[in-house]
Amino acid sequence: MKLAPVLLVLVAHAIICGAQSVNNPCELSPDLFERRAVLVNQGAAPEHPTKPGAMTGDEQRAQIRAFNEQYYQFMMALSDDASQHRLAELKTCCAHNTHDPIALLTCRLALYLTNQITAKEFVEQFPVSGDLNVFLALDAIAYVKDRPNSLPPLFGVGGPVDSYTTELLKLATKGDKQALQKYLQLYLRAGGVLADGMADQVKRLFLEHPEFVLNNWYTLKKNMYVIPNLQESLSDDEKRQMRQNYAQYCHVNEGACREVIRALK
Numbered sequence: 001m002k003l004a005p006v007l008l009v010l011v012a013h014a015i016i017c018g019a020q021s022v023n024n025p026c027e028l029s030p031d032l033f034e035r036r037a038v039l040v041n042q043g044a045a046p047e048h049p050t051k052p053g054a055m056t057g058d059e060q061r062a063q064i065r066a067f068n069e070q071y072y073q074f075m076m077a078l079s080d081d082a083s084q085h086r087l088a089e090l091k092t093c094c095a096h097n098t099h100d101p102i103a104l105l106t107c108r109l110a111l112y113l114t115n116q117i118t119a120k121e122f123v124e125q126f127p128v129s130g131d132l133n134v135f136l137a138l139d140a141i142a143y144v145k146d147r148p149n150s151l152p153p154l155f156g157v158g159g160p161v162d163s164y165t166t167e168l169l170k171l172a173t174k175g176d177k178q179a180l181q182k183y184l185q186l187y188l189r190a191g192g193v194l195a196d197g198m199a200d201q202v203k204r205l206f207l208e209h210p211e212f213v214l215n216n217w218y219t220l221k222k223n224m225y226v227i228p229n230l231q232e233s234l235s236d237d238e239k240r241q242m243r244q245n246y247a248q249y250c251h252v253n254e255g256a257c258r259e260v261i262r263a264l265k
Helices: 005-023 032-041 057-083 087-095 101-113 119-124 132-142 159-173 177-189 192-208 210-215 226-233 236-247 254-263
Strands: none
Touching: 032 057, 032 101, 057 087, 057 101, 057 132, 087 101, 101 119, 101 132, 101 159, 119 159, 119 177, 132 159, 132 192, 159 177, 159 192, 177 192, 192 210, 192 226, 192 236, 210 236, 210 254, 226 254, 236 254
């Protein structure tokens, strides 16, 4: 079956842009984000479309993967610059792509992890509003190779989304109230893999930082997911151990301590 002219143009454009990306991954196409978003937002294409010239499911997935590959090369370029301490090149690469929302989110994390922006800037720019699909796209891109050890090293073993939320929660435990508020805002909106990952992080928070939990208990418990998800994730033995542990910290905040212990029964 012959490809429709429009599809041929799209494929040719992707091949050209892909070649550009390989030669200089910092030169993302100005319309790369929009073209990827069109395919992602239209939903899965039928495997056997009846409309003349329409993409098949395989063609659509291949096109999205081609776009993700370009972003992946961009991520790898930033990761390589960071590992080689080429911070000027990293900043230049990011400066060239401020038009692209996915590149912008990737750069904010890369610049923070390499100490090129402050914690305050990182928190203020943290993506808790707008379309979360852009934020979640970071992992779809980072895992596009689908093979061991293929993640861009800069973003750790959990990928960029996990790195983002982990770093935000670290700042919260150091006393950054805005970081805690933004983390909890994101937790309210999270679903699927993101929600599961954040639930695990909150569980570790309660296990490893009892003083922080007690000092921020009234903020934490306002979030409609924190306590129910925590209760669901803990075994009876873990709850018992946590009750015993928190009892040792009741001098920090006696009222909060009693409430936490009751919540863990």
